[in-house]
Amino acid sequence: MQRVGVFVCWCGSNIAATVDVERVADVLGREPGVVFATHYQYMCSQAGQELIQNAIHEYDLTGVVICSCSPRMHEVTFRKTCERAGLNPYMVEIANIREQCSWIHKDRESATEKAVILGRAAIAKVHLNAPLTSGSSPVKKRALVIGGGIAGIQTALDIAEAGFEVDIVEKKPTIGGKMTQIDKTFPTLDCAACILTPKMVDAAQNEKIHIYAYSEVTSVKGFVGNFRVTIRRKARYVDETKCTGCGLCTEKCPQKKIPNEFNLGLDNRRAIYIPFAQAVPKVATIDPAACTMLKTGKCGVCSKVCTAGAIDYRQKDTYVEAEYGAIVAATGFNPIKLDKFDEFAYSQSPDVVTSLELERLMNAAGPTGGTLLRPSDGTHPKTIVFVQCVGSRCDDAKGKPYCSKICCMYTAKHAMLCREKYPDTDVYVFYIDVRTPGKNFDEFYRRAVEEYGVHYIKGMVGKVVPENGKLKVQASDLLGGRQLHIDADLVVLAAAIEPDESARPLATMLTASMDTNDFFTEAHAKLRPVESPTAGVFLSGACQGPKDIPETVAQASAAAAKVIGLLSKDSLVCNPCTAKPNELMCNGCSSCEKVCPYGAITYLDKEFRGPNRTVLLRRVAQVNPAVCQGCGACTVACPSGAMDLQGFSNQQILAEVDAICR
Amino acid sequence: MMETIRRISGVNPRKCMKCGKCTASCPAYDEMDYHPHQFVDMVESDRIGELMQSRGIYLCLSCFACVERCPRSVEPAKLIEAVRLAVIRQQGMDHLTPDQIPEKLDPALPQQAITSAFRKYRK
Numbered sequence: 001m002q003r004v005g006v007f008v009c010w011c012g013s014n015i016a017a018t019v020d021v022e023r024v025a026d027v028l029g030r031e032p033g034v035v036f037a038t039h040y041q042y043m044c045s046q047a048g049q050e051l052i053q054n055a056i057h058e059y060d061l062t063g064v065v066i067c068s069c070s071p072r073m074h075e076v077t078f079r080k081t082c083e084r085a086g087l088n089p090y091m092v093e094i095a096n097i098r099e100q101c102s103w104i105h106k107d108r109e110s111a112t113e114k115a116v117i118l119g120r121a122a123i124a125k126v127h128l129n130a131p132l133t134s135g136s137s138p139v140k141k142r143a144l145v146i147g148g149g150i151a152g153i154q155t156a157l158d159i160a161e162a163g164f165e166v167d168i169v170e171k172k173p174t175i176g177g178k179m180t181q182i183d184k185t186f187p188t189l190d191c192a193a194c195i196l197t198p199k200m201v202d203a204a205q206n207e208k209i210h211i212y213a214y215s216e217v218t219s220v221k222g223f224v225g226n227f228r229v230t231i232r233r234k235a236r237y238v239d240e241t242k243c244t245g246c247g248l249c250t251e252k253c254p255q256k257k258i259p260n261e262f263n264l265g266l267d268n269r270r271a272i273y274i275p276f277a278q279a280v281p282k283v284a285t286i287d288p289a290a291c292t293m294l295k296t297g298k299c300g301v302c303s304k305v306c307t308a309g310a311i312d313y314r315q316k317d318t319y320v321e322a323e324y325g326a327i328v329a330a331t332g333f334n335p336i337k338l339d340k341f342d343e344f345a346y347s348q349s350p351d352v353v354t355s356l357e358l359e360r361l362m363n364a365a366g367p368t369g370g371t372l373l374r375p376s377d378g379t380h381p382k383t384i385v386f387v388q389c390v391g392s393r394c395d396d397a398k399g400k401p402y403c404s405k406i407c408c409m410y411t412a413k414h415a416m417l418c419r420e421k422y423p424d425t426d427v428y429v430f431y432i433d434v435r436t437p438g439k440n441f442d443e444f445y446r447r448a449v450e451e452y453g454v455h456y457i458k459g460m461v462g463k464v465v466p467e468n469g470k471l472k473v474q475a476s477d478l479l480g481g482r483q484l485h486i487d488a489d490l491v492v493l494a495a496a497i498e499p500d501e502s503a504r505p506l507a508t509m510l511t512a513s514m515d516t517n518d519f520f521t522e523a524h525a526k527l528r529p530v531e532s533p534t535a536g537v538f539l540s541g542a543c544q545g546p547k548d549i550p551e552t553v554a555q556a557s558a559a560a561a562k563v564i565g566l567l568s569k570d571s572l573v574c575n576p577c578t579a580k581p582n583e584l585m586c587n588g589c590s591s592c593e594k595v596c597p598y599g600a601i602t603y604l605d606k607e608f609r610g611p612n613r614t615v616l617l618r619r620v621a622q623v624n625p626a627v628c629q630g631c632g633a634c635t636v637a638c639p640s641g642a643m644d645l646q647g648f649s650n651q652q653i654l655a656e657v658d659a660i661c662r
Numbered sequence: 663m664m665e666t667i668r669r670i671s672g673v674n675p676r677k678c679m680k681c682g683k684c685t686a687s688c689p690a691y692d693e694m695d696y697h698p699h700q701f702v703d704m705v706e707s708d709r710i711g712e713l714m715q716s717r718g719i720y721l722c723l724s725c726f727a728c729v730e731r732c733p734r735s736v737e738p739a740k741l742i743e744a745v746r747l748a749v750i751r752q753q754g755m756d757h758l759t760p761d762q763i764p765e766k767l768d769p770a771l772p773q774q775a776i777t778s779a780f781r782k783y784r785k
Contacts, residue, residue: 343687343731393679395735432681462686462731476686478699483691 002063002091002127005036005055006119009043009068011098016041018102020112024067028119033127035059044074052078053085063091063126067119069098088131090576090647095122117660124659128652132576137626139225139572140325143563144169146217146506147330149177150196150549151541151556153203155328158560160208164567167210167322168203169217169231171502174279176200177332181262181356183363185549186413187444193278193365200280212320213281216502220327220509223598223629224536225572227324235315237286237294238272242310245282249302249311250274258290260367263360266375267367272302272311276365284310326563327510329520329532330540330556331503335495336391340398344387344493349466350375352491355407358414362421372422374490377469381489384418385473386411386429387461391496393432400496402517405546407494408435412448414492419452428455428486430475438548457484464491503543511597512537520544530559538562577647578628579635581621584608585642588619592634592643600627601634663748664708671744675706677734684728684738694718698728698738705741713745720746724778746782758783 008025010016021039029037036059040048043066055061064087066078071094079089097115105111143159145152148170159166168175182192203209212231219230253270260269262276271290274282286294286302293299293313303311335356338346346352351374353361364370374381388407391399408431415427434456436442448454459476466472473486499518507514512532513521520539523531530539540559541552581592583606593601602622610616621643623634634643635650644650668674684698691697695718696704704713713719719742728738758779 389681389733393681394733395677397735398733432679458682460681460683460686462683462688462727474686476682476697476699478680478682478685483685483688483697 005061008039056085067095090132093122121656121659124655136571144324148175152330154556162564173285197278243283331543333497333542345464385488390493415454416448577630586620591637671740687727
């Protein structure tokens with residue numbers, strides 16, 4: 001029988017206020033096999049850890065039960081404590097009496113009773129624990145960044161700077177992301193392209209960085225340090241190695257009426273196109289849905305004009321398989337669709353635009369050459385109304401429950417730029433709250449009001465009605481106590497932002513968790529903000545939550561630092577809680593092999609001693625402990641109960657259940 | 663009283679973020695003494711007596727534009743309706759009986775207005 005020590009933590013008042021810790025220690029001290037039980041204010045503190053170590057020596061403990069917070073918080077801490085006292089770290093069990101008890105209960109009596117029961121279950125388990133030893137697995141010294149916007153580019157540049165190879169996978173024909181579409185950046189108003197395109201070029205020219213543009217990740221296998229990833233390189237119908245980016249084909253293509261996604265459909269492109277002049281890689285791409293040659297086999301103009309002979313109508317998707325030690329998700333965001341907000345007449349008038357569309361209308365490389373003109377008739381708008389929080393801060397059924405964070409600042413920027421370029425315009429901003437926390441942000445917003453004379457009105461627009469070339473805006477002015485009727489020329493909607501639609505399937509491939517809004521969840525909201533709970537997966541940029549460019553770049557570099565920390569290790573300590581087959585019970589059915597997500601299980605024909613000195617050849621399962629991640633899928637799938645998870649055996653789990661039901 | 667209004671209407675006025683979209687949408691704005699966002703605020707701060715005295719509760723067209731557009735699904739028109747109901751219940755009398763309808767009929771009057779009138783003036 002084990003000699004068990006029980007240590008009940010108060011966690012200050014977190015546990016002690018709801019649970020009678022003294023009584024828990026007292027009752028658990030009388031459990032079979034328990035030779036020592038005590039309680040202490042902060043078990044994770046230096047003094048608390050010494051208390052545990054002293055008790056291990058003094059009472060010759062072989063097993064330790066800590067009644068404290070979640071094992072996700074301090075299991076590692078307490079395992080190290082016990083290891084330093086000479087105990088095998090896997091002889092420690094945690095009873096979570098904080099998250100699963102004190103924090104969720106109000107009644108002291110029943111909470112105390114529950115804490116005792118949870119402690120009893122842990123004691124029952126520790127009696128069946130066996131010492132385990134960790135192995136190690138090598139680390140593939142290469143990183144994958146999924147998404148080539150400013151987040152992905154910054155992460156890749158920083159990882160490459162540390163000397164590691166890094167691949168960027170970008171689904172669009174060029175890297176650069178949303179920032180390429182933006183005109184100016186707040187709060188300094190420098191041109192987005194001027195600060196982004198040099199970084200795009202740096203990424204392309206860096207010998208440690210390889211860019212897979214117009215490509216997508218189709219499968220991810222493996223685990224931290226050893227991911228195996230398949231990348232689909234979509235057919236561009238243009239040979240990337242031959243195309244010089246001269247753009248002749250994009251001028252001669254007879255298919256002229258294809259909505260240009262780079263300018264958000266505000267103008268047209270050809271069926272063969274280069275998204276914008278500074279695209280990286282600067283290579284043409286044929287849109288297979290629009291190309292006459294690909295659809296009917298008749299045309300071939302681009303191929304005739306291409307002097308480099310780069311056009312290849314028979315190009316097929318190709319697949320690349322590569323191995324990585326770490327993966328960074330940087331899939332970014334999109335503005336939401338506005339079909340649920342038709343009171344703003346977005347679908348009824350071309351002069352109702354989203355803020356991102358306004359960026360294109362004000363950009364020198366945009367459809368109007370940087371002159372702000374109404375999309376409907378090409379005239380200068382004289383009265384411009386900005387509507388904030390369109391789809392943000394909504395009820396779940398109507399929009400997004402969160403604040404999109406960036407809209408207050410970019411709207412202030414837009415309003416300011418409109419007034420600066422065209423002092424004869426009247427600019428109204430309808431706001432619910434103006435949220436401008438950030439360095440030099442509130443000063444920027446105040447400048448829009450005080451120096452540029454933008455009319456900020458606390459209230460909301462109720463409806464927009466297109467009438468005789470004008471947009472009749474009906475709105476409330478809550479502080480002025482009036483209802484306003486404005487004849488506007490242009491209405492700009494600050495649409496909420498949402499994660500890119502590729503994020504959810506990617507999260508499934510990575511087994512990374514997401515919140516209900518499809519933003520990636522971080523391992524700890526405060527202390528591990530750039531790591532996913534899935535080891536080896538890191539988060540960069542708006543895929544983790546709405547954020548502006550300065551914040552995105554900061555997080556991108558933080559994610560790179562975490563990746564560098566991982567890749568600079570030669571090997572990783574493996575989790576010893578791996579599956580182990582009982583060969584005598586295995587019937588060789590392959591069920592476990594089929595469910596194993598890591599490919600850790602193989603089968604071996606092995607000789608066993610039969611009755612009367614005969615030899616039996618049987619097919620039995622073998623687990624590679626360096627690959628097994630201890631998920632337990634095989635233990636559930638095995639029909640004969642031959643597969644068990646070390647540290648979480650069926651016997652141990654049932655002992656816990658028995659203790660709870662006692 | 664606040665609890666009664668909340669119970670009748672099923673509306674939680676605390677969900678209101680005071681954006682004013684209801685008031686921006688209201689077609690009867692110019693006629694009303696209190697406006698939709700104020701109704702919500704007055705229920706929340708338990709000033710229901712003033713609301714019950716208000717003429718505005720009868721000027722609400724029950725067009726439900728505020729209900730439709732409220733980003734947080736607060737549903738101000740339902741609160742207004744609940745206050746009207748509270749007035750009727752308190753007085754123990756209705757403002758409209760079915761036999762009064764024929765003399766009020768007008769070919770231009772939409773059916774919906776009659777339904778709405780019953781909702782507004784009769785328990």
